[in-house]
Amino acid sequence: MPAVRNIRLCTKDCMCLYVCPSGATDTENSVIDVEKCIKGCRACVDACPSGAISLLPDAYPPQQPKKETVTDALRLLARSKAAQEKMTADIMESGPSSVTRQFAEAMSKSNRLMAEDLLRESGYMLPQSEEVRGLLESLTKSPPEGFPTDAAEKLLILLGKTT
Amino acid sequence: MRKFKCSICGFIFEEAAGLPEKGISPGTKWEDISAGFVCPWCGASKTAFVEVSENVAATVPAIQQEGPVEQVGEFTVGELSALFSNLAKGCEKQHLPEEMGLFLQISDYYRSTMHAASIAKPAPENTYAAESQAAMKDDGPPAASLHDYGFHAVSELLREDLSDGFAKANRASAAERDRGALRALVWSEKVSRMAGSHLDRYAREGDAILENTKVYVCDICGFVYLGNDLPEVCPVCKVPNYKMTQIGRR
Incomplete structure (x- = not known):
């Protein structure tokens, strides 16, 4: 269970540097050194005042079982979103103005994200x-x-x- | 005095309180507010608001007659690209950079396959024109052909999702008490409804809708925000707004 730091939450109070017994938290790229980390000691996790460090699980349970009626309906929606992603991606390439292309890019990205989420919930999360x-x-x-x-x-x- | 709720983000407008910061004084009746009113949180149009009813039973949608869900069959190329980019995100969350890169490589393979298909078949402009004419004939959205470039066909698919796909998926997920599926559906239905309203506006007004306006997409749920003052959190999935990425002009 190695410790990992979420740099967006880190407020640079640096308690992790003081408590880490192996020096794993003090690195030039802000990523906790997996090799040095004692894995499971949690000293840095408990000391961090901003909750920016957590322990990574060693294993993950299977996703909750999914019924076919649910996954079929989600898949059909994901298919439609993927088709819309492609159609808007084409406009993104060939649209007549930079504004049209910008709008198409936003729509295309949005559709990709929805398709991903729907597929995740149709049994492909893990x-x-x-x-x-x-x-x-x-x-x-x-x-x-x-x-x-x-x-x-x-x-x-x-x-x-x-x- | 009545209350109206934004069906996209949940913002509640109270007639009694008004919105003084938007020039709507307390006590203003909903019907007296201009049709150009947009939700102060998410930018949804006035038509996206529904009256908050004290009678809960009245808000439950009527169950429509419907056939069984059609056969899904094999994954399409587009689905596979999204399925694998989603798995790449799963690896990113698990801090597995190498696996993430490999899943992205597979996702990109399908993305380029998808793209190659559209190069081989150039955009059939006549079809778009024909579609727009057909839409106007059967009282489709007025002036859908004004700023088309292929958006009309996107609107058609989106309309089907909103009138049919989401209803079926919600019913199936509710019957199985699959709250994970329901969560994804709540998010994507809101994002879709908002996208539909953007597409309708684009069909009417074209590039003007983005004049002096920034464009953001939420990295988590895909919500498209058109506006300059980002809300603190995404109106749909409530993630902090640093996860809403601005889309530039190229």
């Missing part, structure tokens, strides 16, 4: 899940043309380790 593993395995077995098989295979190895 990167280490069986569902994701199954999807990656099927894609590496019969990859579409140009698919980055190396990346998928590497993920299968890495994610197997962190479950």
Whole structure:
């Protein structure tokens, strides 16, 4: 359970520097040194006055089970949002004015975010899940043309380790 | 004295209190407020407001007749790109930078596949024109063709989501008490409704709607905010506004 710092919450009171027994919190890039961190000692977490440090879990439980009636309905909405993302992305490239393109870019980004969230709730929240593993395995077995098989295979190895 | 609630962000306007800072004095009747009134929190139009009823039963929407949810089948290229970029975000939250990069690589592969498809098939301008004419014939949104560039087709899909997709998904999720799904639906339905109102305004007024106005998108829920004074938190998902990213002009 290594400690991690959320730099946006950090108010530079630096209690973590004083309490860390291994010097892991004092780094030039503000990221707590995972190698040095004692993992689980929580001295910095408890001392931080702004709640900017937390312990990262070693494992994650599976996502709450999803019913097919729910995931089907969410998937259809996500599909529509993905289609709208693509349509607005096309306008973003070919729109006649910088304002049109700006508006299209905002709409495109918005649709991507909604599609992501709907898919997350349709059973694809956890990167280490069986569902994701199954999807990656099927894609590496019969990859579409140009698919980055190396990346998928590497993920299968890495994610197997962190479950 | 009545109260009206913004259906997008939940802001409540009370006739008794008015909005003196916007020049609306206490006691002003809702119908006497100009049609150009926008929600002071999220910028939604006056039509997005609904009267707050003391009678809770009256606010429950009537259940419509509907068929079963259609078959979903395989993931589309667009869905896969979003699915993998979402997993990249999951890895970012778990502080797994290498895994995040790999998921992004897969997401980008699908994004470029999607993009290549639109290069191969250039935007069919005649279709847009035909669609706009058809829309005007069956009393569609007036002047939808004025500033189209393809936005009309987007509006059509969005209208279907709002009239059909969300209702079905909400019903299915409520029946299973899937509160995670309901949460995502509450957010995206609000974001969609607001996007619909932006698209309607754009169809009528074109680039003028963004004159002297900044554009922000919430990194968390996708809410599109048009305005110069960002609210403290996102009106939809309530994340602090440093997570609302400004979209520049290129």
